[in-house]
Amino acid sequence: MEGIYAFGLLAVFASIVIGFWALVRENDDLHRILLTDLAEILALALIALVATDLAEALILPGLVVGISELMAISEVFLVREGLVRQPERMLQIEVMDSAPGLLALALVGYGILLSGFSGGAVAGIGVIFYFVCKGHDERFALLETLSGYAWAMWIVAFFIFMLLPQYWFFGVLIAGAAILLKVAGKMSLVGTMRGGANV
Amino acid sequence: MSVEFFLGIAILVIGTTAAAFPRPKTYLTRLINLEIPAWGLLLIMLSFDETLALLTFIAVTAISTFVIVRVVERRHAA
Numbered sequence: 106m107e108g109i110y111a112f113g114l115l116a117v118f119a120s121i122v123i124g125f126w127a128l129v130r131e132n133d134d135l136h137r138i139l140l141t142d143l144a145e146i147l148a149l150a151l152i153a154l155v156a157t158d159l160a161e162a163l164i165l166p167g168l169v170v171g172i173s174e175l176m177a178i179s180e181v182f183l184v185r186e187g188l189v190r191q192p193e194r195m196l197q198i199e200v201m202d203s204a205p206g207l208l209a210l211a212l213v214g215y216g217i218l219l220s221g222f223s224g225g226a227v228a229g230i231g232v233i234f235y236f237v238c239k240g241h242d243e244r245f246a247l248l249e250t251l252s253g254y255a256w257a258m259w260i261v262a263f264f265i266f267m268l269l270p271q272y273w274f275f276g277v278l279i280a281g282a283a284i285l286l287k288v289a290g291k292m293s294l295v296g297t298m299r300g301g302a303n304v
Numbered sequence: 305m306s307v308e309f310f311l312g313i314a315i316l317v318i319g320t321t322a323a324a325f326p327r328p329k330t331y332l333t334r335l336i337n338l339e340i341p342a343w344g345l346l347l348i349m350l351s352f353d354e355t356l357a358l359l360t361f362i363a364v365t366a367i368s369t370f371v372i373v374r375v376v377e378r379r380h381a382a
Contacts, residue, residue, distance in 0.1 A: 120320040127324030164357040
């Protein structure tokens with residue numbers, strides 16, 4: 106087992122050297138974004154070699170942060186290169202006016218019932234659908250507030266684990282609710298990618 | 305366990321080289337080559353039984369491909 110771990114570590118470090126060598130030599134910005142994706146895969150491989158539950162616990166937030174980072178960088182790139190374009194005619198069909206409220210409510214409700222990471226994903230899909238259909242002006246402030254509350258809940262849960270370990274179940278519940286808010290908020294950003302006033 | 309692991313490591317190294325120095329050097333070639341190290345990573349995760357990480361990685365890769373293709377498409381259109 107030790108030998109396998111050392112071998113894997115060596116191979117992944119060799120890959121990281123190759124990846125960063127290519128990143129240093131690259132001049133085109135979009136190629137650099139693609140190589141950043143490669144660097145993320147290599148970093149995840151490094152964590153995956155830990156091969157315990159700790160690896161999974163580290164990989165999941167890494168993936169969520171990675172995708173939001175990629176979306177932010179790509180938006181910055183588009184704005185800087187002046188490639189942002191307003192769609193002339195949004196897709197508008199009857200069902201997009203009537204369905205989102207009820208469907209988003211059902212998905213978010215079911216997501217809250219599931220709670221945790223997968224619940225966040227289900228609720229996030231509901232919010233994506235709502236934003237895609239209804240538009241999203243001035244709702245970013247709400248998302249940021251939610252994200253802030255989720256962080257605070259996470260810290261509270263952490264302190265419960267550390268200081269009052271006998272109330273661990275309460276801590277688990279708080280952390281599960283917080284990651285639900287966090288993942289749902291991050292995923293709902295996908296729904297705003299259609300373009301709009303303050304994107 | 306070790307068959308998937310060594311295959312994954314080999315594919316990771318080969319794929320990194322392919323994505324770092326693609327030929328011809330276009331955005332799409334590099335994007336498609338990026339799938340190779342991702343496969344290597346998936347095999348490594350499979351060998352260590354990291355189910356949740358594996359499934360989430362598949363989902364996130366789908367979204368990130370969507371994001372990158374959008375940028376590449378706008379770049380080509382301009």
